[in-house]
Amino acid sequence: MNAPATFPDSRIPRPDGTLPQRLVVVGNGMAGCRAVEEILARDPARYAITIFGAEPRVNYNRIMLSPVLAGEKTFDEIVINDAAWYADNGITLLSGDAVVAIDRAAKTVIAASGRVEAYDLLLLATGSDPFIIPVPGKDLAGMVTFRDLDDVDKMVRAADSGGSAVVIGGGLLGLEAAHGLSLRGMKVTVIHLMPTLMERQLDEAAGWLLKAELEARGQSILTGADTAEIIGKDGHVSAVRLKDGRVIDADIVVMAVGIRPATALAKQAGLEVGRGILVDDHMVTSDPAVLAVGECVEHRGTCYGLVAPLWDMCRALADHATGAPTGYEGSVTATKLKVSGIEVFSAGDFSGGDGCEDIVMRDAARGLYKRVVVKGDRLIGAVLYGDTADGAWYFDLLRKSVDVSDIREALIFGQAFASGGGALLDPNSAVAALSDDAEICGCNGVSKGKVVSCIARGAHSIDAVRAGCKASASCGSCTGLVESLLAVTLGDQFAGERGARTVCKCTSFTHDDVRRLILEKHLKAIPAVMQALHWSTPDGCASCRPALNYYLVCAWPGEYDDDQQSRFVNERMHANIQKDGTYSVVPRMWGGLTNPRELRAIADVVEKYNAPMVKVTGGQRLDIFGIRKEDLPAVWADLNAAGMVSGHAYGKSLRTVKTCVGSEWCRFGTQDSTGLGVQIEHMTWGSWMPHKFKIAVSGCPRNCAEATIKDFGIICVDSGYELHVGGNGGIKVRVTDLLGKVATEAEAMALCAAFIQLYREQAWYLERTAPWIERVGLEHVKAGLFDDPGAIAALAARFAHSQSFMQDDPWAKRAAGADADLHQHLAEVRPLELAPMELVR
């Protein structure tokens, strides 16, 4: 630093002869200049103003850097105040000279050039700094942030030579950077730590839609991806390595993971600083002569990174600085993504929860997702994807805390509809008000007039309308409209109840509809199903998530990524939770057979982990009780070492194949029931099903394996094998139905596989074979297996294909360290008497 030099006082005396007060502004950005504008608008003569700016240029609109990067605007177009503005208002602009220290006692600031400027009132508007994640390689050439025009210049220059760009951070700024680089011809990969994009502004459903759209535009989006290292070559970035080992080539790496209030100067000057510079409602810091505004401040516990709150702060600041204090009370913020052609809007609190009602509207055909959150009579949050035209209206309702009880029902349809008045509020009246040529069913092109005349001809139920005019016969999303038409046309004659049960309260679709549409529409992820089928909740519930997960596992073997968060605890932990929160562990014993090595391993586990109980189960296995979740992987490793795999006693899956000793030992045995049971268990283990599934093989009609109360039971007779299905020994005992009789083991196994697959493909989630067969009828099951001579082979082949992905011991993966976070505690707290609390990891 040069020697400090104090500049002569150049203030021009006011008409009354007094000198104006000296206002020094640190920061020539949007907040600093806006504050000055607000002050000038109130009292142009009050202050002699000096503005320091670290960037060597006039004040520009930082939020418009994204369009500059995208080539949609030039720098000149985003300048807010040009040089003439500073001159006209008598402002001294010291750009390219950063303030490095404040001497509050002397009331001066010291700049990097050595310049010392005295103040009566100091305004800190230092903004924020990009957050750099501390990974190896972060200082290599070719690493840029996205904060100012210099960063944009670096990106534009890199894009001129083409190649690949990696953007770290899938938030607002990162995606805008990615969009700009992509438009400039670079191959862009976005790396985002969280599983959905813009998770602070969007909910899961909207984040998923955004990802799909960006991918369709050619960007690679890697979510749930944690950066391990920036790899360099000759001092310049060349690639990014992720913690999972993946390496992505990069000629430029943009770090856009977030911002931090720039507080160093304030801290050094001894001002009170939390996350940001602490200010009161008048933007005054802990020193009454120092004000602060913008992204660098913390007001009532909140730091803002958006532009709208800044305007509110500047108004309050100017009111205070000109002697008419009003006060700032915090801002409600809204976000809009500036990526051309993609409309995303969010505002307020959309986390939902107690006392909040979510209203969701999805239109898959138009790619729309709208969600508004209402609490009491007020709108408290909104997320819009695809059409943000009503964003401003929602934001207004939210900010002004307008009572929306009168327009609640119509709220989700937007301003135009909601302002239509009371007649439209009742859905039936809304439908009644539609013109005759209004389209009801988009899939089959059926107008309201056609549906009404179909009803008039005698179709008095949904099914009859579907049969009569095809309305709601395809995707079913217009079922509600057709119901309303039935109600309007028939009046009290229409009972209004739907035939089949819906999956849960989140949807109007039945299990069968959902299963059919998953296949027809090639839906391969839970958010995709929820969007395409107009789910009325943002992320489903504890009923539909596991059901959808199973339906997708069944529909797309090998393609669908199983969603662990949609599985019940037992399936997620691969063990059975007990009332005290510990788990029981059942290793597989094929057909109920075991040997000394397995028994020794089980005995060792029981002793080593102090299992308080071992129990022989009804399915001919040994169940080890009282294992803590953190010990499960070690227990499994020990059992794996003895050759045992998961027994799936915890799953909606094949549980056990129970056998008797059969012709090998029993004097009554007719066939090798034990050997067949072992073979069947090897064929069927590991398969996920709608519900648990039990098999038994008895060697003679004495039926010691109790095959006639199993989901699939085989009773061996002299001439072959009787196959029984749909038995249940639970709350409601049901004896099996005889499916048929076959002569060979191979035929018995093929029919077993085919029956299981039919059940897997057709039953509703959490429906055992017994209620399934009672619902659809044994004849339906037989028709599915026997009508088409190729059906059994085709079903068995689909089962085998699915099994090729399923028969992978889940215990072995956990024992090897997978999903360790599901087992380990985060930490342990051990409060000590004298020392501060200790946290043990």
Added chain:
Amino acid sequence: MIGDWLDIGPVSQISPGNARTMPVRGGREVAIFHTLNNEFYALVNACPHKGGPLSQGIVHGTVVACPLHNWNISLKTGEALGEDKGCVPTIPLRIDAGRIYLLRSAVIAPAPAG
């Protein structure tokens, strides 16, 4: 202020839709949840019904379904939702610069359910 908060590490330790646990010696185990909507909550890890470990339940919205008997517990208030009645203590939590902080006093002695 900082001294009253216990830093339990980065947010990335808990994947969305999951919960992790923290035993407290001489106290009650705490469950820290990360919702699909990317919010964090901490509760005593015991359902008001039969003490089931809430950390092991399915998280949907701001609700966790207890793994033992499927009671739905609000992550925001700890209260049982729907027909069920009961409440589990919540522990004040805040996120700062990507790290999770729990209110120290509440971790040691959770407020009685109110």
